Every structure is written in C-alpha cells, then in structure tokens.
Amino acid sequence: MLFIEYPKCSTCQKAKKWLDEHGIEYTDRHIVEDRPSFDELKGWYEKSGLPLKKFFNTSGMLYKELQLKDKLPAMSEEEQLKLLAGNGMLVKRPLVIDGDTVLTGFKEAEWSEKLFTAAG
DSSP: OOOEEEETHHHHHHHHHHHHHOOOOEEEEETTTTOOHHHHHHHHHHHHOOOGGGGGGGSSSHHHTTTHHGGGGGHHHHHHHHHHHOOGGOOSSSEEEEEEEEEEEEOHHHHHHHHHHHOO
C-alpha cells in the first residue's frame, strides 16, 4: 500500500496513526519531495471512479490563490492532471493506493470499509 502524505498535515498524521493502530503496512511518500507524476495521477484517477475534483486539495491556500474553484470546470481532464502533477500541494492528501483501491483524504468509516474489505 502506498501512503502519500505531507508530514505537517494534521489529517495525514491522524490517518497514519490510524493505519499504525490497525496494523496496516504502507510505504510512505512525501507529496512535495516526490510528487505524483501525470501518469500516476491519471492511473489512480481512472481506478478510483472518483470525480477528478476529489484529487484536489480544495481547502489549500494554493488552490484558493489560483482561484481553481472557478477555473477547474472549464479545464480539460488533461489540464487538471498536469496541474496536479505540477505541484504536490494541490493534491488532496493523504492519498492511499492499494491495488485497485484509491482513497483521497481521510474518512475513518470509508477507510475501514475499503481497506479491510480489500485486505479480506
């Protein structure tokens, strides 16, 4: 399982603690130092079944500074993915990739359902 985080993010810290408490093993990856590539993001987006907007950190300062709330609807998927690949701070975190399971953000109930079902 890949756990992509920004270490200073309190939600990421909570998610990591939750994974540790449940004995779930993961590989840690710093979202700014080792940004997801365009191809990785495209693959995860396609696997996730989620709207592309779910991959954006909509509460982040950069998202607001760039006024993406107004700009995203007019952008193509490719343009949006390039934007995400260009700056790790735009990507919703934590991001978990486990086989065909892709989770954005941390919602304990969703993680329990998806990760324990996946673990079987």
